[in-house]
Each structure stands twice: as structure tokens, then as C-alpha cells.
Amino acid sequence: MVREITFREALREALHEEMRRDSKVYVMGEDAGHFGGLVGVTIGLIEEFGAGRVIETPISESGFVGAAVGTAVRGFRPVVEMGLGDVVLVAVDHIVNTAAKTNYFYDGQTTAPLVFRVSSGFRPSGGPQQSQTPEGVFANVPGLKIVMPSTPYDAKGLMKAAIRDDNPVLFFEPKQLYNMKGEVPVGDYTVPLGVADVKRPGTDVTVVATGVMVPSAIRVAAELGKDGISVEVVDPRSLRPLDTGTLLNSLQKTGRVVIVHEANKFMGIGAEIAAMLAEEGYRYLKAPIRRLGSKETPMPVSKFMGEYVIPQPRDIATAVRELAAYQ
């Protein structure tokens, strides 16, 4: 059975189902209990599973992330709530120095199966320290996996896969998508990590989009279709590991590619994707690769400024038109 639920509800459903399936899965974080987490994903969990498996923490991001790693090496599968995601940067030591190196240090003796839930991206009234999209900060670290869904279906399936994965996974939840509705099957399914998805097939230009940029790219594709430009939208869904095969297949088909994300353009994940496509797919290129990302500034609080800084659908449309016309 399939029905429409929100991105937030899809995540919550994944947590419910995984906690029922495996007693080693537990949730930890600030306000994760009756309050339901700062972004409302964990509402209802403590009522079903109790305070022993929905662990409310003091404001101690470094401390409780380190503690979560301590439980993970002992066989647990913590899902760590990072509230408004920017606080993940407070806990970088235990994510990058501890969790990411656990498999390497223990050399097979144990693992660090953790999920860090990081809400990311622009938030009205957020400002420079509550609107970041810091996946690129972590994507350079071997030992970590990075996931960013763009639909309720992917959110549930990827969350379940991330919880079952034996590695530390940073799970980025674009804040703007929490209320997005979409079709989600009832019951169990997973979306494997490291597999991209063609969200809309096309033949003229590929748009590689992540997170909140995926629905924008799909809208742009529909519009440009009316003008006879066929746009293929590809969502990598996982940024590490990156499904290079699906991206290269799309480039082979279209020969033209725009990459768009909410994170800053400089050193953003788009740079890696562009470099990979240029290195491995240069034979297919019919036009220069275009990258779109936020302008090089901390994220401002004003909505008008945010719209100026973050790539908008019209920016995607302009880039696609230019590439389509490139001879």
C-alpha cells in the first residue's frame, strides 16, 4: 500500500520501524523525548520505546556524540539527533577523529554503526549559524558516508539503509523539505546507499541536483520541456559513496551538465562531481560543465537575501538554456 505522507513523517516512520525491528537501534539527542526533537521527527518515539531507547541529552554535542560512538563500538546502532544541524560542527572531533576512524583503528574487531541526523539549509530567521549546508565539510573524510534525500520516499528508504549500515552515516535533512508530501509505501523497504536516482528522464541537458534543489530542478525541467528542451534530473542521493556510473550514463546521453546545490559553490560537492565527470566523461562533453551553488558568504537571515544568495529555479533555467544553446 502506498499513501502520501510528509518527509518528516517518512523519517519518523523509518525510525519507528527500525527500532521495532532491532533492539540495538536507539535515538539520542537534545529534546529528542516528549518534545519530539527540534525538527519534530522523533515525536511519539519515547511513548512507544521509553526513555531507555529515546535518550534525552543535555547540551553537550561533543560529549553525547562521543558517548554514542562508545555505545556503537559495543554493538548499538545510535541515531543521533543534531537538532538544528549546524551544531554538528560542535561535534566534529568525535565524528571525524573518532567515528570515521573506528573501522580503521579496530581493523575489523568492531564497527561504528551510527547515523547523525543533520537538518540542513536555509531556515527563515536562521542566519549564518542556523542555515548551513555543511555536507562538503564531511565529504572529504574517508570512513564517513554522506546521504541527502530529496523526497519522502527516499527519506524513509535511505534512513532505514543508513541505520542498517555498519559505518557512520551523516544524514542531511533539508529543512525546507520537512513538510513536502510524497508517496511512501507502508512497511519495509530500503533505498541503498551509493545509488543515484534519475528523477526525471531527458535527452538534452542533465541537471545533477541535491536536496532542496531537486524539486526546483524538476519544476525547471517541466517548464523548459514546453520550450522543447528535454532536461534529465539526477539526484545522487548519496554523496559518499557517489554513484559515478549513473552520473556518467546521464552525461553520455546528454553531453551537457549543470550541477546545483544549496551549499557554497567553492569546494562544494559540485566541484567533486564536475571533476569526476571531466576526468572520466570528457569524451561525452558537448559543452562546459556548469556549477551553481550559494554565493560565497555566510547564509544571511533575511529571506530576500537568502533568495539572492541561494540558487533559484531561474538560475537553473538560465544555465540549462545556455548549455542547450552551446554549439
Next chain:
Amino acid sequence: MEATSAGLEMYRLMLTARRFEEKSLALSHAGKFSNYHSCLGQEALGVGACYQLERDDIVFPSYRGIAVRITRGFKLKDLMAGLFHKSVAPTRGRIPMHHTPNIELGVWGTTAMQGSIPPIAAGSALASKMLKTNQVSICFFGDGGSNRGDFHEALNLAGIWKLPVIFVCENNFFAKSMPVSRSTAGGSIWQRAASYGIPGELVDGNSVLAMQAAVRRGVERARSGDGATLLECETYRWEYHSTEGDREKEWAAGLDEWKAKCPIERFEKVLLEQKLATRTDFGRIGSAIDAEIDEAVAYAQAAPDAVPEHALENVYR
């Protein structure tokens, strides 16, 4: 002290750590391998703390963890091969010897971030609580590490959650070149325990028996569900922070005073006074250790170098 054999066994472990370190320092100074972090002079601390632990208790050593590892049953040849970064070492040349975990021996990971281990140990204790096992977690860190925010966060978590964990601060009075007198406000680390509602204790870290007794009290608390303990154990390292540097002037000034408090000589005196051992026993034990160390060095030197491709294994599971 329990029995003659227990006393002599602790003596053997301390002397093994001492001789192993002396050999390692000599090899490092001779350029056989780089950068050795010694805990020469701190042998009583690791041996006394770990000797009575159960096999399945969970130990997170500090960077100066030779005595801890030897007490938990590590083989000298494995440690020595680790120092030479050889392929036969448990670390396979991938990570420094000082990090070697061995879950079977109850020695879990450490981290090069000084002061980052207490939250991990608190988490391990939380796991014991969730699993309803009787296992105690114990972690070691330096006086320097106790000034990190992680120290505060971990002790607070251990306090509110009543975690079965023992925090052992190895106060050797210097964080590399920085003395406690200039780094640590309030002049005491153990007294900080009061603010977390857990007992704190100042321990003579150069007395293996004092260490044993203090940790035993912590273990009893932890196993009976009373929660965490903080021990500040005073000791002194007899070497520079590592073999890479020799510019620690303030540390050098305190060396003679602390060499007079040698933990091994002190324990010899106790054993002799209580007629639990003779000088002949000490000599016999020392010779056996030296032979074992020579064997370990020969084994490590003859072993094949690290295999470059092993660098890429177990990055992910």
C-alpha cells in the same frame, strides 16, 4: 596485598613496562623508529589500576598506555612490531602502536585527541547499562586532557546517568611543556568531581597498592550501580613528552625529586619488608624480562615491513 604471587606478578608487570620502555627509548634515539611517547616512571599507575579488573571489563588507555596494555596481556613482540610499523603487528603499520586495541583483552581504542576519551568511555558505560551487564569501563587521560570541554561533558553525563565508569586522570604535572600550575585553575582536578555529584579521590599514582585500592573502590561502586568515580593520580614521567623534543625546561627541573619516588623501588621495598620476595627474586624476574624483550626486538626487526596496500583495508565495513 593478597598473596606473594600477586605481589610478584604486579612487580613483574611494572618491571616489564619499565624495561620495555627503556629499550624502546634506546631504539627510538638510535633512529630505529620515530617519535616514542614514554610512560617511564608511571608504571604503578597502569598496573595497579588494571591488575584486578575482570577480563571483560573495558579499558580505554591513554597515549602512555604501555603498563596498561602489558597488564591486560598484550604480547611484547606485538607491541614491538607495532613500534617498527611491521606487517605482523596487530596494527599492521596502519596506526601508531600507542593506539593498539584488542577487544579480546578488553583494551579498546584510544584517540590522539587529548581529553577526547572520557565521553567515549561514558558511552561504553552507557552500553553496559543498556545491556544490563556488570562490565566496568575505565579510561585514562592526562592532566592536560582534564581541561578539555569533553572532560566536563563526560563527567556530567556520567553523573546524571549514573554510569559504571572510572575516570583516571594521570596527573604527571605537565601537558607536554605546560605545567598544571599554569594550566589548571583551582589547583585540583579530583575536587571537580563534587560538581558532578560523584566521588573524587587524590591517589598516590606511584604506589601500585594505592592505585589498586582506589580503583577497587571505583569498581565496587560501578558494579553495585552507584555510578562513576574520578581519580586524580599523581605521578611523573621520566622522559620528555616524546623523543621528538627536548625543550621542556620546567619539567626537567622536577625530575630528580620524582626519580627518588621510583614506583618500582618503592614496591621492592614493600615486598622485601613484608618478606614476600627476595633480591634474588627480583634478579630472576628481571633476567627473564630482558630475554623476552630481546626476543621481541629480534622478532620485530626481522619481520617484513608493512604492506602498502593494507592501508586501504577496513576504511569501511
